[in-house]
Amino acid sequence: MKPPLSSPAGQPLRVLHAAAEVFPLVKTGGLADVVAALPPALTRAGADVRLLLPGLPAIADAVRHQRTVCEIGPIFGAGRVALRCGQMPFSGMRAYVIDAPYLYRRDGSPYQDAAGREWPDNLQRFALLGWAAAHLAAGELDAAWTPDVMHAHDWHAASACAYMAAHPSTAAARVFTVHNLAFQGLFTNADFALLGLPSYFMASSGLEFHGRLSLMKAGLKFAHRVTTVSPTYAREIATQEFGFGLDGVVRGRGEELSGILNGVDSEVWNPARDPALTARFSADDLSGKAECKRALQAETGLAWQPNEPLFGVVSRLTSQKGLDLVLAVLPALLHHGAQLLVLGSGEPGLEAALREAEHANPGRVVTRIGYDEGLAHRLVAGADVIVVPSRFEPCGLTQMYGLRYGTLPLVRRVGGLADTVVDASEAGQGTGFVFDATTPAALEQAIVRALALYRQPQAWQALQRRAMEQDFSWDVAAASYLALYAQALAATRGAPVAR
Numbered sequence: 001m002k003p004p005l006s007s008p009a010g011q012p013l014r015v016l017h018a019a020a021e022v023f024p025l026v027k028t029g030g031l032a033d034v035v036a037a038l039p040p041a042l043t044r045a046g047a048d049v050r051l052l053l054p055g056l057p058a059i060a061d062a063v064r065h066q067r068t069v070c071e072i073g074p075i076f077g078a079g080r081v082a083l084r085c086g087q088m089p090f091s092g093m094r095a096y097v098i099d100a101p102y103l104y105r106r107d108g109s110p111y112q113d114a115a116g117r118e119w120p121d122n123l124q125r126f127a128l129l130g131w132a133a134a135h136l137a138a139g140e141l142d143a144a145w146t147p148d149v150m151h152a153h154d155w156h157a158a159s160a161c162a163y164m165a166a167h168p169s170t171a172a173a174r175v176f177t178v179h180n181l182a183f184q185g186l187f188t189n190a191d192f193a194l195l196g197l198p199s200y201f202m203a204s205s206g207l208e209f210h211g212r213l214s215l216m217k218a219g220l221k222f223a224h225r226v227t228t229v230s231p232t233y234a235r236e237i238a239t240q241e242f243g244f245g246l247d248g249v250v251r252g253r254g255e256e257l258s259g260i261l262n263g264v265d266s267e268v269w270n271p272a273r274d275p276a277l278t279a280r281f282s283a284d285d286l287s288g289k290a291e292c293k294r295a296l297q298a299e300t301g302l303a304w305q306p307n308e309p310l311f312g313v314v315s316r317l318t319s320q321k322g323l324d325l326v327l328a329v330l331p332a333l334l335h336h337g338a339q340l341l342v343l344g345s346g347e348p349g350l351e352a353a354l355r356e357a358e359h360a361n362p363g364r365v366v367t368r369i370g371y372d373e374g375l376a377h378r379l380v381a382g383a384d385v386i387v388v389p390s391r392f393e394p395c396g397l398t399q400m401y402g403l404r405y406g407t408l409p410l411v412r413r414v415g416g417l418a419d420t421v422v423d424a425s426e427a428g429q430g431t432g433f434v435f436d437a438t439t440p441a442a443l444e445q446a447i448v449r450a451l452a453l454y455r456q457p458q459a460w461q462a463l464q465r466r467a468m469e470q471d472f473s474w475d476v477a478a479a480s481y482l483a484l485y486a487q488a489l490a491a492t493r494g495a496p497v498a499r
Contacts, residue, residue, distance in 0.1 A: 016137065016150050210245065226250075230419045271381055385407065385410050
């Protein structure tokens with residue numbers, strides 16, 4: 001049954017997405033990609049969608065044709081706050097920007113200063129994002145547009161669910177998506193008063209979390225529906241191993257929690273039309289992929305080895321992502337004649353170890369510290385295998401990019417990786433290589449299997465073509481979200497309220 005695309009008033013369904021990041025303006029991870037791609041997909045499906053974003057410099061300076069919707073005044077320690085509305089570059093989506101220079105106009109990442117320290121006023125900075133989302137949903141900031149659904153993303157926007165629950169007369173449905181439960185927005189409970197919520201919200205049935213204040217918990221407790229970015233991750237966060245202390249709260253949501261797999265922007269990630277590539281290719285004609293490999297080797301300083309496999313990594317360099325496992329198996333990988341190309345940044349120890357590996361193996365190992373979007377595309381296109389050995393992975397996009405480009409994913413069976421990659425041992429269904437244990441031995445065994453298949457060109461190309469035929473488009477995800485929004489709207493009268 002097709003989900004309704006209209007609001008209770010009979011107009012196109014109005015959906016507000018509140019988030020701290022959006023690609024390509026501000027990106028620290030997959031959240032930004034989702035916020036950039038899901039709203040346009042919902043728009044194509046007939047919804048009326050807008051974004052709400054903090055006025056970080058890269059956002060405030062890029063949103064076009066801004067007009068002031070309302071002057072909010074001093075709030076959350078900011079001397080002047082206004083809400084503006086404009087148009088996103090590239091996508092053309094309508095976007096609200098919270099203009100609060102004291103809170104948002106600063107150098108560094110959205111969450112940390114240039115030295116990597118958390119901003120001391122992050123509670124106020126992201127409480128303002130949630131507060132603005134709640135008041136937009138209540139029709140108090142823009143009389144011309146009031147959403148039927150407020151969709152908050154990760155802990156940065158989660159407080160919107162608590163603010164709306166504090167005023168249950170607000171008719172909008174509340175949806176909250178967990179992109180990564182490991183980052184929970186934890187603050188000292190002494191700062192709870194800064195939120196301006198009723199005191200009973202600081203109970204264990206509210207935002208209190210082991211003597212601290214958790215913004216993530218605001219979304220988990222007070223949304224009508226909670227989602228994660230893959231079905232397997234939705235099941236995993238209800239367990240002690242993956243729940244980071246919130247597994248009991250997650251289990252308490254029961255059937256109100258579900259997982260919807262992220263999609264891939266098929267316009268941005270398309271080997272047949274990708275402007276970043278030296279040559280184009282498709283599942284019907286893979287010849288251009290060999291030229292992409294040659295060009296990538298030349299660009300990065302790898303030796304030209306057309307008949308040996310090139311393993312690629314595009315990742316945050318952290319233990320969560322399993323980069324220590326990659327270092328542990330590097331001698332075995334090189335022993336078999338393969339090359340390794342790594343693009344990313346993260347833990348200083350891992351960065352240093354990867355640089356040392358490059359120094360010790362010139363032409364065989366290359367590490368590029370930082371992030372380069374064009375190089376990421378060329379790496380995914382030119383590598384033979386994309387390695388994602390994560391200890392936990394809510395969804396993962398890199399493996400899906402690999403599938404699109406015929407670069408076979410080698411992944412651990414966890415989270416969204418388990419939902420998107422089928423092991424080559426599954427006859428007629430395989431799309432990559434999957435291992436289970438978080439050990440160097442398990443990863444090495446998967447690498448050996450990949451190397452063996454690489455020596456069989458016909459079997460390898462058959463796997464590549466099957467991988468490239470997979471459909472992980474955002475239009476598929478958007479249909480699932482529209483069905484979820486219908487459920488959330490039906491549940492608005494039975495919303496959870498703090499007691």
